[in-house]
Amino acid sequence: MYDKKGLDKVKQAKEQWDETTVQKTVSRFPERKENFETDSGIPIERLYSPDLLEDADYQRDLGMPGHYPYTRGVQPTMYRGRFWTMRQYAGFGTAEETNQRFKYLLEQGQTGLSVAFDLPTQIGYDSDHSLARGEVGKVGVAIDSLKDMEILYDGIPLEKVSTSMTINSPAAVILAMYIAVAEKQGVTPEQLSGTIQNDILKEYVARGTYIFPPEPSMRLITDIFEYCAKDVPNWNTISISGYHIREAGATAAQEIAFTLADGIAYVQAAIDAGLDVDEFAPRLSFFFNAHLNFFEEIAKFRAARRVWAKIMKERFGAQNKKSLMLRFHTQTAGVTLTAQQPDVNIMRVAFQALSAVLGGTQSLHTNSKDEALALPSEDAVLIALRTQQVIAHEIGVTETADPLGGSFFVEKLTNDIEDMVLDYIEKIDKLGGAAKAIEKGYMQKEIQESAYKYMQEIESNDKVVVGVNKFKMRKDTPTDLLKVDPAVAQRQCDKIEQVRQERSQQEVAETLKALRNAAQSDNNLMPYIIAAVKAYATLGEICGVLREVFGEYQQQVVI
Structure with missing residues (x-):
């Protein structure tokens, strides 16, 4: 050159x-x-x-935007055509409360929904289960049955709104509920657009909201791939997530390497299940973290696109150019937000969001300033959304594709990160792939060591965190924080009881029996889960049947 x-x-x-x-x-x-x-x-x-x-x-290394190897972006004109989807991750308390937050955000110019589910929902328990006590509605919205999903999307036209749902082990059940709600609105599955996270491997590595062992979990994922390829063609069937890997302490290079290694495992599992790579790969998507090291983050996104394009072309022989494109959602780094001087978080989030845009993201969530203290208040979430809108409309960074392309610094960083990522993937391949590497604790150990090093640097003041180890101030904790009403749990339990009284018990029993039989066979489980959902079987009942057949995963301790 x-x-x-x-x-x-x-x-x-x-x-x-x-x-x-x-x-x-x-x-x-x-x-x-x-x-x-x-x-x-x-x-x-x-x-x-x-x-x-x-x-x-x-x-070879850069190419043109919209052309292989997609270093400079997946669309030829990038944001000159349309902006990224602006999503604010939202969910708390009951479906009614979250529905009101969704409507508020849409009125303020948000262009896509992003749903946070509470912990019992994420691990497949109903709100009236003994293990759900104290957790109902706390870190997301409680969804127990199709009734809750109907309330959650009441008055929101699902044919017009793209929805992202952060759910993994029970992803098939939540997707089934979404499809059923859409049908009740008169919206066909073909009209739906959005993403289900559906990434179980990173749960074993970094986050912990798993239910089933790896093998049946991978089966559920490939069943979703197969079903959606035929019936919900505009739905992104998985969001392969580096976000939680990074939040657990991984470096930028580890985030990309471990995420792409998981992606390789999902692609291989789908091929082994008999699917054609170009049938499902165009609907794969990714989810990355935007951290604080500004130029490294931009280079990280560019390197990820290039590496994935090469993997899909050279390892899997994909022919459809959409199979080669790494499309990703970005969320700013929650782990970097501080309880001290929370207003400073506004600046952190703005720079992180800017790195995602300069890196070519397709979708973006900006964290709120008070998230180190509580779920975001309405005022805080509005500032976070306005941050995206200022980047989109006011500062000129969306006028050209890949504006930092050709920067000697950014290009060298992109190359360096690519080399590190390929080195990690080679090591994971030698261990037998992502699932085996997780089983042996390799990824977990690497993340733990990186997290420890990062914290040591903060504690020794080698890394400055404004308001924490430098420029400290004495100030009271903010008082205008969002608090979830403790009565949420009882309201959810009452709602479940009402659903159970009003539904056909015979229909529920029949659909759950059919699901159990299907789980014991090789049949695709999605039609059976959809049937159970439509009969108003609860999330806990459906996951309970699958627990009986598949068993539960016990986390390996990594020393």
């Missing part, structure tokens, strides 16, 4: 600059520290110039 004679001249000029100008300056004003590096441990040079990219090939 660069002329050799020109590169030699740059090298000579750079050496002369370093020996004279730089050394003179450093002798008078020493640099802040001896070594500068990114959070992934990539050394940061004092100056980036073309000589650091002497082996670069434009068409």
Whole structure:
């Protein structure tokens, strides 16, 4: 990409600059520290110039936006055509309360819904189960049956709104409820658009909301792939998530490597189940974290696109260009938000969101300033949404595709992250793939070590966190925080009891029996789950049947 004679001249000029100008300056004003590096441990040079990219090939490494290897973006015109989908992750208390928050956000210009479910829902228990006590509606909305889902989307036209649902082990049940609600609105499955997270491997690694062992969990995922490819063609059947891996303490390079390794496992599982790669791969999507190291995050997103395109083309032989595209949702880094001086979080989130946009995200959630203290208040979530709107409309970064493409620093970082990612994937392949690597505790151990190193840097003041280890202030905790009414649990229990009294017990029994038989066979489970949902079988009852057949997963302890 660069002329050799020109590169030699740059090298000579750079050496002369370093020996004279730089050394003179450093002798008078020493640099802040001896070594500068990114959070992934990539050394940061004092100056980036073309000589650091002497082996670069434009068409091979960058290409054009919308063309392989998609380094510069998956769409030719990127945000000149339309902006990313602006989603604010929302869910708390009852379906009624969350429905009101959804409507408020849509009125304020949000362009897609993103649903947070409470912990009992995420692990397949009804709100009246003994293990749900104290958790109902606390970190998301409680969804026990189709009745709750009907209330959650009341007055929201599902043919016009794209919905993302962060649910994993019971993903098939929640998707079935969504399909059933849409039908009640007169909306066909073909008209639905959105994403179900449906990523169980990262639950074993980083988050913990699993129910079943890996093998039946992978079966549920591939059943969703197969069903949606035929019946819900515009639905993203999985959001392969690095977000929670990063929140657990992974570096940027580990986030991408472990997420793409999980993606490889899902693709292989679907192929092994008899699906054609180009039948399901165009509907795969990813979910990444936007952390604080601004340029590393931008380079991370670009490297992820390039690596995934190569994996799909070279490893799996995908022919459809949409199968090669890494499309991703981004959420700003919750783990970086502080309870101290929470207003400072507004700036953190803005810069993180900007890195996601400069990195070419398709969808974005901006965290609220008070999330280190409580679920977001209405005022806080509005500021978070307005942050996206300012980036989209006011500061000019959406006028051209990949505006930092060609930056010597960004291109070198992109290459460095790609090399680190490929090295991790090679190690995971040697361990037998993502599932085996998880079973052996490899990913968990790598994340734990990175998290420990990061915290050591904060505690030693090597890494500054404003308001925490530097620029501290004495200030009272904010008082205008959102609190979930403790009576939510009782209201949910009363609602479940009413649903059980009004439904046909015979129909529920028949659909659950059919589901049990199907789970013991090789049949696709989605039609049976949809039938049970429509009969108003509860989430806990459906997951209970699958627990009986599949068993429950016990987490391996990693030392």
